[in-house]
Amino acid sequence: MEPAANDDAHLVQETLAGSQVSFQLLVERYETRLFALARHYTRSQVEVEDIVQDSFLKAYRRLASFDHRSSFYTWLYRITVNTILDSLKRKGRSPVTSVEDPELLAQPAPVEGFAPSGNLEREEVAEVTRKVLEELPEIFRTVLILRELEGLAYQEIADTLGISIGTVESRLFRARGRFKEKLLALFPEFGEH
Amino acid sequence: MSDCERIRPLVPGYLDGELSEEQASPLRKHLLDCRACRTATQGEKALRGWFVAGEVIAPPAGFAAHVARRAFAGDRGERAPADPVGDPRSQGAVLNFVLAATAAAAVLVLLLAGGIGGVGLPTEGGLRADDVAPVTEAEVLRNLERLNRDAVGEADLVRPDPGSGRE
Ligand SMILES: [Zn+2]
Numbered sequence: 001m002e003p004a005a006n007d008d009a010h011l012v013q014e015t016l017a018g019s020q021v022s023f024q025l026l027v028e029r030y031e032t033r034l035f036a037l038a039r040h041y042t043r044s045q046v047e048v049e050d051i052v053q054d055s056f057l058k059a060y061r062r063l064a065s066f067d068h069r070s071s072f073y074t075w076l077y078r079i080t081v082n083t084i085l086d087s088l089k090r091k092g093r094s095p096v097t098s099v100e101d102p103e104l105l106a107q108p109a110p111v112e113g114f115a116p117s118g119n120l121e122r123e124e125v126a127e128v129t130r131k132v133l134e135e136l137p138e139i140f141r142t143v144l145i146l147r148e149l150e151g152l153a154y155q156e157i158a159d160t161l162g163i164s165i166g167t168v169e170s171r172l173f174r175a176r177g178r179f180k181e182k183l184l185a186l187f188p189e190f191g192e193h
Numbered sequence: 194m195s196d197c198e199r200i201r202p203l204v205p206g207y208l209d210g211e212l213s214e215e216q217a218s219p220l221r222k223h224l225l226d227c228r229a230c231r232t233a234t235q236g237e238k239a240l241r242g243w244f245v246a247g248e249v250i251a252p253p254a255g256f257a258a259h260v261a262r263r264a265f266a267g268d269r270g271e272r273a274p275a276d277p278v279g280d281p282r283s284q285g286a287v288l289n290f291v292l293a294a295t296a297a298a299a300v301l302v303l304l305l306a307g308g309i310g311g312v313g314l315p316t317e318g319g320l321r322a323d324d325v326a327p328v329t330e331a332e333v334l335r336n337l338e339r340l341n342r343d344a345v346g347e348a349d350l351v352r353p354d355p356g357s358g359r360e
Contacts, residue, residue, distance in 0.1 A: 057260065116242050154206075176205070
């Protein structure tokens with residue numbers, strides 16, 4: 001079936017056929033989302049721009065290998081997440097911050113959550129979120145970012161990270177448990193009432 | 194296995210909108226009858242209130258055109274930030290950073306560039322890597338900075354290709 005004139009598949013084809021304008025349209029379509037994604041990992045505008053630019057350049061270079069099995073943007077997310085993790089690694093943050101594989105650690109206590117107090121401004125909560133996420137092993141941070149901040153469905157997360165839906169579920173479960181533990185460790189004042 | 198034991202693992206998927214109606218319907222029914230599972234579900238839901246994204250950063254004007262131009266010019270995009278002490282441009286320390294690393298080169302190039310007015314620092318991060326010969330002091334600094342960054346990132350050129358190819 002012929003792709004519609006303006007959909008991703010068509011723009012990918014046109015780009016591969018040498019259309020710079022088509023690639024520019026793809027960048028325009030997804031730049032805001034990739035800026036938001038990279039922004040969850042760094043507060044530096046310059047770093048965000050570098051990461052997104054590198055991600056698009058890598059995507060262009062391997063466009064011929066995009067097989068349309070997943071959507072173009074989960075493919076793009078995947079490249080961007082890897083670019084981010086490479087960049088963090090170079091800055092000395094290891095993707096899995098302990099000797100043990102977090103997937104193999106004991107199950108955390110079940111999540112009995114608690115909501116942020118109504119007295120906190122949105123930006124204050126965002127700052128807490130950022131600080132807690134920063135303390136988590138990378139695989140937990142990333143799955144929470146994709147689900148909770150980017151709102152990706154399980155299948156999209158699975159496509160982005162190249163893992164099964166079952167792994168997405170179990171990783172999210174552990175990640176939420178760890179998030180709560182870390183939240184209470186960093187901010188005991190937010191403990192359950 | 195009790196109803197509760199069967200229901201609890203489904204709660205996150207339920208709150209994430211990932212359950213089919215056949216899965217969600219008995220769960221809802223159980224929640225009506227079971228206070229413990231209801232409390233657990235409310236707790237799980239409350240925790241999600243902590244996931245709030247920070248302020249967004251908008252792409253600078255002309256970003257897409259710039260990236261497309263670079264892509265078609267054969268830029269390989271292997272220069273993600275590698276500066277371990279943070280980004281000097283965002284801390285207003287461009288001059289120190291650049292001059293400390295390449296003082297001799299800077300002086301030489303500035304002399305060659307000759308008689309140019311006040312130091313203009315590059316602030317438009319996304320559009321800094323033009324491929325033209327340096328003609329202003331700002332552009333000289335910009336290009337020196339790029340050389341620095343390339344030197345820092347040199348090790349990356351020999352590592353296996355990152356990106357999507359991790360399957
Ligand atoms: Zn129950």
